[in-house]
Amino acid sequence: MNKIPKFPLLATCLLALAGCQTVANPDTQPDGMPYYAAGTEPFWAIKIDGGKLEFKSLAMGEFTETGVKSASATNGMHYESKRLTLDIVYAACSDGMSDIAYQHKVELRMQGATFLGCGGGLMPPSSLDGTSWRLVSLDSAAIPKDWNAIFAFENGRLSGSAGCNRLGASYSIKGTELGFGPAISTKMACDGPRGTQELKFTNLLSEKLQISMTKADQLVWTSASGVTVVFDPIDVEQIAN
DSSP states (O other), X not given: OXXXXXXXXXXXXXXXXXXXXXXXXXXXXXXXXXXXXXXTTTTEEEEEETTXXXXXXXXXXXXXXXXXXXXXXXXXXXXXXXXOEEEEESSOEEOSSSSOEEXXXXXXXXXXXXXXXXXXXXOOOSOOTTEEXXXXXXXXXXXXXXXXXXXXXXXXXXXXXXSSSEEEEEEEEETTXXXXXXXXXXXXXXXXXXXXXXXXXXXXTTSOEEEEEOTTOOEEEEEXXXXXXXXXXXXXXXXXX
């Protein structure tokens, strides 16, 4: 079984705030995307989109404000509105209710009180050992399931196939950065789309990649040039199917 943590209760608060809308990569908050943060005791959630702020809490009510001010801070960001201030620190944060970590620690001050929470995207696991994945998208192109583009991580190594040849390489994760050692592979000739995509995938292994997890438990690699690779988690039993 894949040992990838499931979406925690804290993030349910974020989904409620987002209105379950479909947005591009809400987990990683790329430039121009809304920023989400949430906390517990009591449950609260904030969405910041440009100069607009939406706040929801069962205990403290809900409201929307515009004209929110923002400023860079030491290793973070500072947001201020008429009713609250929000300080974001770029450091890993645990929601206290699961083993999932988020990218940012968040401190909310309102109504004369201070509340702690987490924000930003999900932090990737420190190791992928014991997990298996099906390659589903490479540089925005879907990978057919019958290519059997399946990879497994075990004992610090990646092994599998991007659709034609078998390949393997050592790997390491440092924070959100994923790196691979020299790759070895079989030498079958691969023509057409399989060969093109496999070459593109193999070349990515020599680059510095950013790794992230989505709320759907997908594994995402992103290269410095913006190439995105997406994997679906699979169980060992599915590999033969």
